[in-house]
Amino acid sequence: MSLDISTIYAEQVTLNQLVQNLLYASGTVGAIFVVIGLLLIDAGTTRRKNLFNSTIEKTLGFFLGFTTYYVIGFGFWAAQYYIMVEGTLMDSIKDWWIGGAMTNSLAHRVDPAIFPGLNTFQIFVFFLAVFAGIINVLLHFSVAERMKPAAYYITCVVAAVVSSALSLVTWGSVGPLTNLGFHDFFGVGFVYMFPAGMLLVFTPMLGKRPGMMEPHPRVSAYLAPSIGLCAPGLLMIFAGLPPVILSCLFFFDPEAMAFSVTMAETSVGVALNNYALVWAGGAVTGLILAYASKNYAYTLLGPLAGYVAGASGFDVYLPWQALLLGLVAPLAAYAVYEFTLKRGIDEHKLFPLFLGSGTLGLIFLGIFKAGTPRGGYLGIEEGAYAFQHGEISLLMQLAGIVTCVGTGVVTALVLSVILKATVGLRVDDADQVDGLDKLYWDLEPDVHTHADSVPGAGSTGRPHDAPAAARTPDGLARS
Template sequence: MEEQIAALAAELAAVKDATAGLNRTAAETFYYVTIPLMVLIHAGFLSYEMGASRAKNALASGIKNILAFAFIIPTFYYAGWFIYWAFPTGFSTSPGPAGISGWDYAVGAASPVGSVMGPSVADSATGVFFGAFAMFAATTASIMSGSLIERIQIVGFTILAIVLGSFVWILGAAWGWHADGWLVTSLGYHDFGASGVVHAIAGFFTLGVLINLGARVGKFNPDGTANSIPGHSLPATLVGLMLIIAGFWGFLMACVIFPGEPWSWGTGIFATIYGTPVTLSAMTFNILMGFAGGAIAAWVMTHDPFWMMSGALGGIISVAAGLDLYWPPMAFVIAAIGGVIMPLASRYVERRRIDDAVGAVALHGVVGVWGVLAVGIFASGYPALTSDGAPVITLVGQLGGAVVMVLLGFVPGYAVSLLLKRFGLLRVPKEAELLGLDKVKVPAVAYPEILGEPARGPVTPAQ
């Protein structure tokens, strides 16, 4: 009898080990898959931004987008990932209530010179989590990139992208997108899909840069009225926007915490980054309703293909913060309101003689704030965390969080771009802008047959 019990115990232990191994592999694969899906966002921004540029600037616009992506990876490795774990409670770097933050925790979990930030068969989580967050970081820079096309220096833009992607937004994420974040523990701030910590921060950082960068030559008349400067390929812009939306499935997929692991919130179902329950099924309802509501409302408002597709993305951003909480018809209405707000906000920005080439301040900044506030309006009373005595979601808390996100984006964006302007690193000379940035910055021609110019520079295999 004892031998049978021992055999059953050994068999049970083997089954537990096998199940744990399968769950660990499934979790690792889940986050691994989110990364190439999020790369689609950057493929989309590349097409979107190049299409929104005039032909003489197409390659320069694309190159700075790719460079931002490339530079953010190492800088996020050395700084951004550490910031997320060290600063949730503020600049004191003290540990938070959940015990997963603070300087000492960050040294153990995210030190760029420690063994944890490298290959280890005992650690199947750190690398894929880092990769997903690095894609979030690169997304903030891509949000900014399109607004600045056709007149910003590549060096200046790269510096701004590093500041935004590897320092600024991740500080906001530590405060409002972490279970120990002071905005969460003090105000009950809820931002599941990053309407505030990614979109609002990036949008208002962009606004700060645009004020110092100035408008493109010919954008505004002496009386303040604006001229349209259409891009060379609206189809490429529309395809790019659709790719961004496809990539956002990976973005939002990476916002959930896989169950059943030592670092998970539980063993049952997915959880938000705050530990509250969520399912992929609920997310799917609301992502699709957000897409539809934003696209329909923006089309009704403008009858413009560009704004219709931007509205689809704006609809998703509108519902992202409360994606885990909304009933689908409510998500549709919230998204439709975002689709109405977006073109109105863009017109207001233009009336202020600010040249936002793709409307990112309205689409990501203003609509991102709306997404945060919508949670306070439509989902007040839900618990912000699962711990005992945790605060609940309130409109006041969401408003406070939104103000922090706006200031955290705008102030560094304005200050750093002003510094770059003083050193002559922000804007290209007027002569270069009129000639086209491809001619002065890129040893290649985007459309040699159309522009009637031979290809310049070394002949590549593609040529």
């Protein structure tokens, strides 16, 4: 069959369009490297008897969120641009569900008067689907080894749908909260604060892992297999995120002038330098906290805390402000970490980073960048969606925090009732002790530690009433 040139819309496939397509595609690759980094960190910190199960559940949870987003999720986020031009949410979902017209059309066959830049939007489905999966990976960090697989997988599907709806409200430039003044360059609200809100419900329901916070009759200490894997995992995340930042920018004439997804004026160089400096500042303060407390965990939490705090404002900060925020952010993570530790709460990742540093960053932005113009859409000169009609404000930052965390709390409350009544929620303590690799996959670790030994069964493990091994503040044994 010959190609009918008369039906081709060349404006959809220009060299400029291709360059933008490649840029957004690189962000998708960067996001996948973030997933690899997260899996490396998990592999280094999960008890040997649960290591395969924890890794494969994260991987499958990622793809469940990823697939769910393709089926229905993108239509929620894209709806803000439909509503901007007097369309509806259902119009967007109809176009962008897995069987939708825009999802399944070749860009050069679609009149730009109907949908300009179609290739870019189609690539954005892939890009945001990866983050729907990342939300589930992050959630699993705090429910691993104690939530039943069926419960987790159901949660993954629900979380993908709800976070998609939340992204419509809180991320972009013309969604309800963002158009009013809530500023979130990187999606901190729906990617980080939302799962943290869910864990405010799930963490107390799931309880503590045996041997994590105190000695257990059969698990004298929670021993991680290879903490050293965390450092390359951390650097993998650091390396993967710069192209993701580029994918959170819109480029307009002249040539490639950059505006953030919130329509704030920015530039590629400043945004990337802000990213680099929050990591650097967080690493410096994390180093000081780690050596002062003799707790290795702050060497990892420090740079991540700086990043999470700064992510909402990479587009509007000046480099010196980003460095200052990076230096301060680990203190918020430290405060939350110590709070959870003293109360025996077995959650040492999402609470310190997201509820601690993430909240600090959103508030910091509302105070120090208040009045910065953003919102609306370039080319619209009047009305509710006029370009940069909105300004960053502390009140709207607080409203965004409450919305994102509150959505997570409500989602988990509803889910917990359903899961308890159907597939069950929590893995029994005895099964946790024996190991989920054995329970679900009939796998045994090739190395057994004294903490995995069963006293009284001819093992070399210490009796259950012997003193516990010295512990770092996160419950891991220290030699």
